Amino acid sequence: MSDFTSYMNAALEEAEAAASRGEVPVGAVVVDAAGRIIGSGGNETRALSDPTAHAEVLAIRRACARIGSERLIGCSIWVTLEPCPMCAAAIGFARCHALHFGASDPKSGGVDHGPQVFNAASAHHVPEVYRGASEHQCAMLLRDFFAKKRTLS
């Protein structure tokens, strides 16, 4: 298994843990320049009563706390779903070197869709963006979660 697969697998584990808590199954990990996972998170908006507690924001906050810096120079972030505008902007503020995401999000995404945060002339830092890692698995997790919610409601 390549490192690339293992990073997205770690993000998928966070997403699965979020689903088991009744949260939208999105997960993220931050990987430093040496290849170590230094922060991870799954959605916790409901548990924390915090609309900003998306997987990416939590992973970034934890990684920054760990290294004692507001900038994640040389780090990459791996997310199961295309980041929303809030998270895309947070990834830019954190100065992440690269963003890898799995499933595309035409409804709420902020990278390839909606306000396309990194395409704005005012974007101060634009990471390299890589799409489609474990795309099917990432998308199925979300599809199953919402299908189950509809059945229950």
Place this chain on the structure above:
Amino acid sequence: MSDFTSYMNAALEEAEAAASRGEVPVGAVVVDAAGRIIGSGGNETRALSDPTAHAEVLAIRRACARIGSERLIGCSIWVTLEPCPMCAAAIGFARCHALHFGASDPKSGGVDHGPQVFNAASAHHVPEVYRGASEHQCAMLLRDFFAKKRTLS
């Protein structure tokens, strides 16, 4: 003094406190439907080593924690500066009823500038937006802060 002036004054006090800590002087308060300030914050990105610790995000997180909900239904948020894309999206996720901001931010704003988050067809919730409250004071605070920084560097 009208309530409107007092809310922006409270946000300005947060911005001044941020400046005195060496943080970019932006402040925000969340006001509930009854007119009470239920959350406030000034930039703390440096002190907290957290790139998401903008005034608006902190004020929203504190207000949500206080009422035990991830949604600030019927609340308004008062910010000294036009929110960036991250904060604009967070204000949308929090379902704030109204956004009042003081100074315009052509360089990093995300409401009237850059990705114009609320203008995207995918914006799930768009608050009423009011501009220009205490604009001069809000802008001068930022101008003085950066002028002083340039003199010192």
